[in-house]
Amino acid sequence: MTVHSASDPEPPRPVLPPGLPEPVDDGACAHLPGRPLPAIALCGSHGEDVVLARLPGWSVVYCYPISGEDDSILPDGWDLIPGARGCSPQSCSFRDHAAELAALGARVFGLATQSPGYLAGEVARLHLPFPLLSDEAFAFQRALDLPLHDVPVAGRRVLRRVTLICAGGVIRDVHYPVFPPDRAAEATLARLGSLVRGEEGRTIT
16 A cells, blocks of 8 residues: 655645535435445455455445546536546545544445556555555445446446445445535544444443
8 A cells, every 4th residue: 555654745635516416315225234245355456355344343435436637538427417526535535534534443445446556546646545445347346236327437337426334244334325525534434433432332331
């Protein structure tokens, strides 16, 4: 994984364009809470395989369509599709709140359908302190029936935006739809904090 020092340039802070349409909850992720994670190895941007189902403790996995600087690969009308635009701001949101999520005991991963090499470039470009996982073969997507956008990008289907909060290999909470994406980590912090406090309360009693 790329490690950035205090001497590195200021990390980018991409801004959402105004007037993006807000997605509605169509029930596409209603089946996910309580579901076990599949024992599938996902190659990370750091060059290592990660099996989310085998990780102890809390994990936050934010799934997103595609990030990058080249808007020319995006289909016409991409900004008009609810929930499509905003992947770089979303990743930067988790970057900026990564320490707070770690303080609650959570690992953070992004997950998309691009190749590990492409995702490694995004980690470097956005100064992310966590790996991005590649579901290039759609194995994880199919196992959990994660929703996909109807419109392909550069000839490939891409994930719709959803955040999975997991513990001990089980999906404990789901944030869907995610909007606005540049505040995704703040919403996740609130949800994770509530879950952690609930666990602590049960332990005490």
